[in-house]
Amino acid sequence: MDLKDRHILIAVDESENAKRAVLYVADFLGGFPGFRVTLLNIIPEPPEDYFKTPEERLKWIEEHRHKAEKMLENYRRILIQSGFSEDKASVKLIIKDCPSVAECILDELNKLKACTAVVGRRGISKKEEFLFGSTSSKIIHDAKNCSVWVIE
Secondary structure (H helix, E strand, O other): OOOOOEEEEEEOOOOHHHHHHHHHHHHHHOOOOOEEEEEEEEEEOOOHHHOOOHHHHHHHHHHHHHHHHHHHHHHHHHHHHHOOOHHHEEEEEEEEOOOOHHHHHHHHHHHHOOOEEEEEOOOOOHHHHHHHOOHHHHHHHHOOOOEEEEEO
16 A cells, blocks of 8 residues: 655744754654655745835845745755655745735645644744734644644
8 A cells, every 4th residue: 555655844934943843843753754844934025015116125035035045955954864855855935925924834734735734833922922913823723634733
């Protein structure tokens, strides 16, 4: 019987908790067959009127894209060094207008048909969570047909 790999989606940013999420998956699953990982970074596209000129906007996007690509490749290297084969550790960078980062993560989780979402907890205060919402909390409550690991 040919079993498909279980697909793990790790949503990452530049935070220490995101790095801990990658390290946790690397330590917990690295070297075990039957798993593949996609590292996902989402850059919310800024509104067009946020910048004085279209060139400034494009420069901002390009700088953030370059920074995110470097971060994703570093995280991918961690997974490969832990025992994931190169073809089982991939990266995905998305630059788009998102109602919320959590909704974009959930959208990608569904598109990829991943069985597990892994996120780092940002550690925001209760006041900030009330005002802005929590990405990890929204993912925990809205993810369907998968498990969610929140790493602190």
